[in-house]
Amino acid sequence: MSGTVWFVGAGPGAPDLLTLRAARVIAAADVVVWAASLVHADVLAHARPDAEIVDSSRLPMEGVLPLYRRAAAEGLTVARIHSGDPALWGAVQEQLDLCRALGLAVEIVPGVSSFTAVAARIGRELTVPEVAQSVILTRLEGGKTPMPPGERVREFARHGTTMALFLSAARSGQVQAELLAGGYSADTPAVVAYQATWPDELVAHCTVGTLAATVKENRLWKHTLILVGPALAAAGTRSHLYHPGHFHGHRRAEPAARAALRREGTDRAVSRAGESNASGPGRSRPAGPGSERADQPT
Numbered sequence: 022m023s024g025t026v027w028f029v030g031a032g033p034g035a036p037d038l039l040t041l042r043a044a045r046v047i048a049a050a051d052v053v054v055w056a057a058s059l060v061h062a063d064v065l066a067h068a069r070p071d072a073e074i075v076d077s078s079r080l081p082m083e084g085v086l087p088l089y090r091r092a093a094a095e096g097l098t099v100a101r102i103h104s105g106d107p108a109l110w111g112a113v114q115e116q117l118d119l120c121r122a123l124g125l126a127v128e129i130v131p132g133v134s135s136f137t138a139v140a141a142r143i144g145r146e147l148t149v150p151e152v153a154q155s156v157i158l159t160r161l162e163g164g165k166t167p168m169p170p171g172e173r174v175r176e177f178a179r180h181g182t183t184m185a186l187f188l189s190a191a192r193s194g195q196v197q198a199e200l201l202a203g204g205y206s207a208d209t210p211a212v213v214a215y216q217a218t219w220p221d222e223l224v225a226h227c228t229v230g231t232l233a234a235t236v237k238e239n240r241l242w243k244h245t246l247i248l249v250g251p252a253l254a255a256a257g258t259r260s261h262l263y264h265p266g267h268f269h270g271h272r273r274a275e276p277a278a279r280a281a282l283r284r285e286g287t288d289r290a291v292s293r294a295g296e297s298n299a300s301g302p303g304r305s306r307p308a309g310p311g312s313e314r315a316d317q318p319t
């Protein structure tokens with residue numbers, strides 16, 4: 022006998038942010054394991070009436086182990102529900118390893134992560150052309166989890182792009198100091214979001230310079246995500262993806278628009294070369310226009 026464990030992302034909170042696949046997997050499970058402290062109870066509405074429901078929030082890993090052993094012995098299907106997306110800070114890898122060692126089949130159902138939920142909540146894109154083309158997902162070092170070398174917040178902050186900080190609101194003073202030390206200016210836009218998409222959600226806009234005060238003022242220390250970066254307020258330039266001059270596998274470029282796009286690219290490259298000659302090495306952003314990559318809308 023050998024069972025299956027599905028690691029299911031429940032999304033940030035609102036039960037209707039569960040994916041259709043997640044709902045289907047939960048509905049098929051003999052056992053549903055969920056963390057009552059992190060996952061909305063309405064998610065359990067998808068479970069079969071005869072499914073065994075286990076609250077993992079009070080259990081250490083060792084507490085779930087007998088359940089996985091039983092699943093392997095009896096060929097049960099288990100849905101293990103995690104908040105947000107299971108790929109991020111869910112202690113999922115150790116469970117995957119354990120389940121595989123027990124001979125269980127494992128599958129992962131991705132979920133809506135809190136950082137994209139917060140971006141949606143504030144109505145912003147995190148990658149704005151020519152402003153930010155990368156998103157750094159990280160957390161403050163310290164506490165129970167030491168950071169690997171080269172992963173300090175101040176080191177990531179040097180890039181000046183969009184950053185999402187998980188699990189860090191309890192040390193907001195240190196977050197702010199690290200962000201400033203890494204090079205974000207004090208007026209860089211920031212957002213602090215507590216319990217995003219839950220009924221008691223709180224979203225506060227501030228700046229890197231007022232981040233710690235905002236977190237403290239609102240007494241936030243857990244279930245809080247911090248977003249920072251110029252993209253949170255920038256208007257940005259037009260993306261090439263939907264420009265009539267851009268071509269890809271499913272669309273031809275309009276010749277006149279294509280010529281204009283190429284001219285624009287050359288002009289910008291020339292002006293950028295001038296800037297970097299004038300200012301020397303700095304944090305100027307890499308050229309975007311002129312790229313011939315056949316990126317496609319996804």
Ligand SMILES: C[S@@+](CC[C@H](N)C(=O)[O-])C[C@H]1O[C@@H](n2cnc3c(N)ncnc32)[C@H](O)[C@@H]1O
Pocket residue numbers: 033034104105106107108109110111133134135136186187188189214215216217218219243244245246247
């Ligand atoms: C253990 S991590 C889990 C992250 C999760 N896997 C995800 O993809 O969002 C928990 C941290 O995620 C963030 N988080 C998760 N859900 C959140 C929500 N609804 N609102 C704000 N932050 C949230 C907070 O930083 C919290 O401390």
